[in-house]
Structures are given as structure tokens and as C-alpha cells.
Amino acid sequence: GAVVSQHPSRVICKSGTSVKIECRSLDFQATTMFWYRQFPKQSLMLMATSNEGSKATYEQGVEKDKFLINHASLTLSTLTVTSAHPEDSSFYICSAGDTGTDTQYFGPGTRLTVL
Amino acid sequence: AQSVTQPDIHITVSEGASLELRCNYSYGATPYLFWYVQSPGQGLQLLLKYFSGDTLVQGIKGFEAEFKRSQSSFNLRKPSVHWSDAAEYFCAVGEGTYKYIFGTGTRLKVLA
Numbered sequence: 158g159a160v161v162s163q164h165p166s167r168v169i170c171k172s173g174t175s176v177k178i179e180c181r182s183l184d185f186q187a188t189t190m191f192w193y194r195q196f197p198k199q200s201l202m203l204m205a206t207s208n209e210g211s212k213a214t215y216e217q218g219v220e221k222d223k224f225l226i227n228h229a230s231l232t233l234s235t236l237t238v239t240s241a242h243p244e245d246s247s248f249y250i251c252s253a254g255d256t257g258t259d260t261q262y263f264g265p266g267t268r269l270t271v272l
Numbered sequence: 273a274q275s276v277t278q279p280d281i282h283i284t285v286s287e288g289a290s291l292e293l294r295c296n297y298s299y300g301a302t303p304y305l306f307w308y309v310q311s312p313g314q315g316l317q318l319l320l321k322y323f324s325g326d327t328l329v330q331g332i333k334g335f336e337a338e339f340k341r342s343q344s345s346f347n348l349r350k351p352s353v354h355w356s357d358a359a360e361y362f363c364a365v366g367e368g369t370y371k372y373i374f375g376t377g378t379r380l381k382v383l384a
Contacts, residue, residue: 200377248313250315254369255369259369260318260321261369263308
């Protein structure tokens with residue numbers, strides 16, 4: 158089946174530093190990938206839609222300069238949290254759209270803790 | 273406006289009992305409907321999906337869901353719950369690989 162990986166699974170960083178999270182579709186090509194944020198015991202909040210070779214589309218209220226998204230290939234999208242602060246601590250999940258099955262497949266998530 | 277409602281925030285069932293998780297949607301066109309399951313600290317796993325055709329769809333882990341257009345519902349069912357089914361369940365509506373709208377989730381607790 159369609160598999161999406163995320164790396165790292167957990168990251169702890171100091172306030173003010175930047176963190177990069179990778180999302181890879183392992184067995185299919187994804188022209189569209191999505192980045193979500195999930196707060197404890199809450200649903201997923203879509204942050205942005207990432208399209209291969211073009212700029213990401215950010216949801217209202219999401220700072221594009223803080224959450225940099227790059228989708229340089231059909232199997233890789235990255236989310237960089239710049240100048241991270243404690244309020245950026247969260248669970249970040251990516252998904253990749255498989256046009257062959259018209260379905261999004263989700264990565265295992267990345268737990269970010271900013272000290 | 274498009275929306276997905278999962279009326280039950282928490283559900284508790286005994287192991288071996290039947291389960292039904294409710295999902296109602298509001299969507300302008302014929303929707304694609306999905307159920308995902310999330311274990312603590314994990315990503316989302318696709319249980320099943322409905323695009324068209326037979327309104328009763330079978331998924332993994334013994335789950336099934338029925339699409340009822342007249343009720344705008346896509347309820348998830350399982351005849352006999354196992355302790356390992358304890359997790360968070362999300363209903364979503366979408367259009368292909370484009371943006372999904374998620375419900376708020378239902379947390380399932382299974383009593384031994």
C-alpha cells in the first residue's frame with residue numbers, strides 16, 4: 158500500500174532555532190502534499206497545500222514566512238519552522254495525495270518541542 | 273459551507289460489543305468520504321473510503337461504513353470491537369486528492 162514517511166519523528170530544539178521536517182512518499186509520486194498541525198486531543202488543522210514545483214498555498218492565519226514549505230520533487234516535501242518558539246510546539250503531520258487512488262496517505266507525524 | 277460533524281466526542285464500549293461512529297457532512301457536490309484511525313502519537317491510517325457505487329463499503333480491520341445520501345451520513349460500524357480498536361477516529365470529506373475537511377474526531381475507549 159501507499160506509504161508516507163516523516164523524519165524526524167521527534168525533535169527538541171531551543172527557542173530561536175529552525176527545524177526542518179521531511180515528508181516522503183515512498184511508493185508513489187505525489188504532486189500534492191499537505192501539512193497539518195494537531196493540538197492535543199484535537200482534530201487536524203490544515204496549514205498549507207504543497208504542490209511540486211510551485212509555491213505552497215497557505216491557509217488563513219498561517220504565517221508563510223515562519224512555516225516554509227518546499228516541494229522540490231514528486232516524492233519529497235519539507236516544512237521548516239523558522240525561529241521556533243515554545244508556542245510552535247505541536248504534532249505536525251504530512252500527507253501525500255495519490256492521484257492513482259484519489260486518496261491522501263498520512264505520515265506518522267513529527268512531535269516538535271521548543272524549549 | 274462544507275463541513276463534517278462527528279457528534280460523539282467520546283464513546284466507550286465493551287470488548288466484543290458492536291460499534292457505530294456517526295459522521296454527518298455538508299457538501300455541495302457528491303463527496304468523497306473517508307474514515308481514518310489515529311493511535312496515540314501516530315499518524316492517520318485509512319480505514320475505508322467511498323467514492324461511488326455500492327453504498328456499503330468494507331474496510332480494513334473489520335470495519336464497514338454506509339453512505340446514506342438522504343441523511344448526509346457516513347457512519348462507521350464494526351460488529352465486534354477488540355481492545356486494540358481503542359483510538360481516535362476521524363471522518364473526512366474531500367474531492368480527490370485536494371483539500372480534506374475533517375471532523376473533530378471521536379475517541380473510542382474499549383472496556384475489557
